[in-house]
Amino acid sequence: MSEYHKPLPKPSPVSAPYWDAARRHELKLQKCGGCGAFIHYPRPQCPNCMSENLEWRPVSGRGKLYSYTVVRRASSRSFADGPYVLAIVELDEGPRMTTNLLAAPERIKIGMPVTVVFDDVTPEHTLVKFKPA
Amino acid sequence: MSLKGKAAAIGIAELKPWKEAPPNVTPLGLMGRLMAEAIADAGLEKNAIDGFLVGMPVADPGFIYPASAAEVLGLNPRMLNVVDIGGASPAGMIWRAAAAIDAGMCSAVLCIVADLNRLGDQRVPVVSVQREFEAPYGNIGANCGYAMIANRHMYEYGTTPEQMAKVAVDQRKNALRNPLAAFGDKPLTIADVLGSRMIVDPLHLFEIVSPCSGGSAVIVASPEVARRAKNPPAWLLGAGEYSNHSSITYAPSLTDSPIKPAADHAFGMAGVERKDIDLVCPYDCYTITVLVTLEDAGFCKKGQGGPFVAEHDLSYAGDFPCNTHGGQLSFGQPGLGGGMSHVVEAIRQLMGRGGARQVKNVARAYVNGNGGIMSEQVSLILERRS
Numbered sequence: 001m002s003e004y005h006k007p008l009p010k011p012s013p014v015s016a017p018y019w020d021a022a023r024r025h026e027l028k029l030q031k032c033g034g035c036g037a038f039i040h041y042p043r044p045q046c047p048n049c050m051s052e053n054l055e056w057r058p059v060s061g062r063g064k065l066y067s068y069t070v071v072r073r074a075s076s077r078s079f080a081d082g083p084y085v086l087a088i089v090e091l092d093e094g095p096r097m098t099t100n101l102l103a104a105p106e107r108i109k110i111g112m113p114v115t116v117v118f119d120d121v122t123p124e125h126t127l128v129k130f131k132p133a
Numbered sequence: 134m135s136l137k138g139k140a141a142a143i144g145i146a147e148l149k150p151w152k153e154a155p156p157n158v159t160p161l162g163l164m165g166r167l168m169a170e171a172i173a174d175a176g177l178e179k180n181a182i183d184g185f186l187v188g189m190p191v192a193d194p195g196f197i198y199p200a201s202a203a204e205v206l207g208l209n210p211r212m213l214n215v216v217d218i219g220g221a222s223p224a225g226m227i228w229r230a231a232a233a234i235d236a237g238m239c240s241a242v243l244c245i246v247a248d249l250n251r252l253g254d255q256r257v258p259v260v261s262v263q264r265e266f267e268a269p270y271g272n273i274g275a276n277c278g279y280a281m282i283a284n285r286h287m288y289e290y291g292t293t294p295e296q297m298a299k300v301a302v303d304q305r306k307n308a309l310r311n312p313l314a315a316f317g318d319k320p321l322t323i324a325d326v327l328g329s330r331m332i333v334d335p336l337h338l339f340e341i342v343s344p345c346s347g348g349s350a351v352i353v354a355s356p357e358v359a360r361r362a363k364n365p366p367a368w369l370l371g372a373g374e375y376s377n378h379s380s381i382t383y384a385p386s387l388t389d390s391p392i393k394p395a396a397d398h399a400f401g402m403a404g405v406e407r408k409d410i411d412l413v414c415p416y417d418c419y420t421i422t423v424l425v426t427l428e429d430a431g432f433c434k435k436g437q438g439g440p441f442v443a444e445h446d447l448s449y450a451g452d453f454p455c456n457t458h459g460g461q462l463s464f465g466q467p468g469l470g471g472g473m474s475h476v477v478e479a480i481r482q483l484m485g486r487g488g489a490r491q492v493k494n495v496a497r498a499y500v501n502g503n504g505g506i507m508s509e510q511v512s513l514i515l516e517r518r519s
Contacts, residue, residue, distance in 0.1 A: 007268040015265060041266045041383075067281040067288070067387055070334040075274025086270060086277050088382050098272050098382045105334070110288040127269055 006078045008125050015042040017056045022126040025118040027061045029095065030054040040095035061116030062133060063091040070105045089114055089130050102131045135402050140231035141359040141366030142480045142515065144175025144352035147473075150315040150345035150465035154249035160190035161205045163247035163348045168206055171350040176363030177241060182352070184233055184242030185210035186226040188469035189217060192249035211239040218376070219504020220416055222246070223351075223473035224511035228372035230353035240355040247348025248468025263380055275418060276341060278381040278506030280333035283421040285387040287335065289436065294335055296439030297420040298326035300455075301339050301462050303447035304417065308459025310449065310490035315345055315465030326420075340420040340462070347467030349477050367483040370405065370497070371514040373398025381506035388436075390507040392429035399499075399512035400431070407431050410514070411495040412482055413453070414475035416503035417460040426501050430512065449490035457482060457490050472502045476513070483517040 011019045018041075021028040030039040034051025038059065045052050068087040074080055085108065087101040101108060102117060113133035120126050146167040164187075172179055187202050195201055199213040212233045216222040223246055230242035263272075272278070286292045301321060308317035321339065329338040359366040373395040378384035384391075400407070407430075415426035424438030432453075433441035447455035458464050458478035461471040479498035481487055487495075495517070502511040 006271070007264065007273075009265045009269050012261070012265070041262055067285040069277055069280035069284060069336075071271060071277060071280075072334070073330070073332045074271060075276055076268075076271070079271045079273065084271055086272055086281070088281060088387075096382050098267050098270050098380070100270050110285065129270075 004122050006121070008122065014044050018042050019126070021056070022118060022128050025126070027059050027116050027128060028056045029059050029093065031057045038093040038095050040097050059091060059093045063089045063114055063130070065101065065108070065110055065112050065114055066090045066096055067110055068101055068108055087130065097128070100129045102129055107132065136228060136231045136235060136372055137370055137402055137404070138356070138368055139235040140353050140355060141368040142227070142351050143354045143359050143362035143364055143366050144171045144177070145350070145477050145480050146170035146174060147313055147349040147477050148347040148467070149313040150347035150467040150470070152250070152315065152343070152345055152465070154192070154251050154346045158249065160193045160247045160249060160348070161202060164202065164245050165206055167245055167247060167348050167350040168243060171243065171352050174364065175352045175354070177352070181241050181358065182208055182243045183211045184230060184239035185213040186216050186230055186242060186244045188222050188246035189215050190248040191468055192251050208243070212242070218509035218511070220418065220469065220472040221502035221504035221509040221511040222469050223476050224500055224502025224513050225374060227351065227353055227369065227476060227513055228374070228511070231369045231372070234353065234355045241358050242353045243350060244353060245348070245350040246469035246473050248470065249346045250344045250467070260379065267380055267382070275506060276333045276336065279419040279421055280336050281381065282387050282425065282507065283335050283419070286421060286424065289388055290439065292424065292439035294327055295323055296443045297340060297424065298323045299442050300417065300420040300423045300447065301326050303442070303451070304456050304460040305463050306448040307457045307490055308463030310488070311458050311464065314459040314463050316343065316463045317459055336419060336421070342418045342461045342466040342471060345465035345467040347465065348470045349473040351473070351476060351480065364484050365517055367480040367515045367517060369513065370516045371399040371401070371403030373402070373512045374510065376509045379505060379508050384507065388425065390425050390429045390510065392426055392501060392503070392507070392510045392512065395510040396430040396501070396512040399514050403514040405497060405514065410497050410499045411454070412457065412479060412492050412498040413455050414479045414498060414500045415456065416472060416475060416501050417456055417462050418466070418471070418503065420462070422503060422507070423455070425507070426503070430499065430501060449487065449492050454492045457487060457492060475500050475502065479515050483515055
């Protein structure tokens with residue numbers, strides 16, 4: 001098995017539950033007990049209402065493609081192994097996230113429905129990616 | 134409270150960018166050269182400089198940087214700081230200098246940036262959140278974010294690749310008359326731009342700024358100092374600043390940028406209308422950036438940036454002079470000197486020193502500085518008084 005050379009997330013005490021859930025192939029986001037908003041990326045405090053009462057909740061894993069690009073020449077050598085689709089997905093629960101869309105570029109349309117997939121890139125690390133729904 | 138007419142730019146200095154870093158040169162070495170040139174340009178003595186705003190060079194960063202840089206340069210400032218809002222830093226320096234002058238803290242501020250292009254490989258982001266939630270998916274460097282803005286703009290408004298390419302083409306016409314432009318030796322056509330290598334869909338190589346080495350400086354002075362300056366002063370009429378995200382993923386919108394509140398604030402302070410502007414110098418890290426800036430700064434309707442640039446001649450002799458130095462796309466991006474190039478060009482034109490690309494009867498200029506992925510915005514309005 002070839003080694004994985006791309007950057008990996010180093011969870012913080014705040015974000016660890018997000019990555020732990022991903023390793024179990026679950027998508028969980030923080031939900032604010034103060035204003036009810038879902039939050040991504042994980043924060044120590046709600047950026048809307050300043051509440052620190054944030055709970056981890058499972059979410060649908062469904063959303064829409066907000067925008068994307070096919071990176072043909074990456075700025076970082078660690079991604080020089082070929083084109084990839086970088087995307088922003090807007091989850092049904094509201095927040096947007098940076099991700100990869102696993103789809104052929106000619107099939108991709110902004111606004112298309114997408115669904116989460118979990119990519120176990122190393123035994124310890126799972127990245128949250130999406131595919132057309 | 135307003136900064137209108139409270140300070141003016143009286144001296145400029147700018148190096149022709151090098152594609153590579155020349156040997157035996159340091160960012161502070163370049164700053165020394167630029168400082169001397171700017172002071173001579175303003176017609177001041179060195180000891181008249183009592184304020185110091187500096188950009189942190191990527192090639193030689195430091196902790197508690199302003200005093201160490203001032204020590205090397207032999208300055209004893211009454212006000213000193215790093216301005217750290219990305220490509221908006223140089224425009225941000227101008228109003229901060231004016232504010233410090235208006236507050237009575239100092240009377241002549243050296244605003245200076247210089248850097249060397251030694252990156253080669255784009256570094257993994259230093260912001261921890263971006264290292265954790267962006268870099269693992271390959272959102273590294275600025276190209277990706279602007280490509281996603283461009284794709285979304287095309288989706289929402291029907292903007293075309295030809296319209297975006299026109300920005301690079303018209304700005305190149307300006308660069309052909311700027312001896313300091315790094316990429317000012319041959320004309321560019323829309324076919325050249327669209328035929329250049331696709332880097333990040335939909336952005337081609339010639340729509341993307343090229344990192345360089347170099348730097349520039351501006352001296353901002355009090356009305357009292359400005360009145361005895363050598364050059365006709367370029368007065369600050371209005372300024373505005375705004376930020377609503379760092380990573381574009383978490384911006385409220387990919388296509389509505391924080392430029393609007395910054396520009397509205399600047400125009401409100403200046404008390405002038407968009408039609409009163411004779412020259413625009415929008416930050417142009419990518420072609421799409423110019424379209425979004427012209428829309429959000431109010432020079433055309435939202436979504437109409439594409440048709441607007443297609444219908445207007447953006448050259449120095451055209452009906453909508455824009456980035457008459459060639460923009461960063463043709464001038465080059467010597468670190469923060471890329472963002473300073475828009476400021477310097479506006480001042481140069483207002484001083485009547487545009488040479489072969491001088492815009493006729495230019496009285497007022499609009500400048501926009503943009504940091505990160507449309508993250509930090511600074512709008513300035515400058516005026517020459519006859």
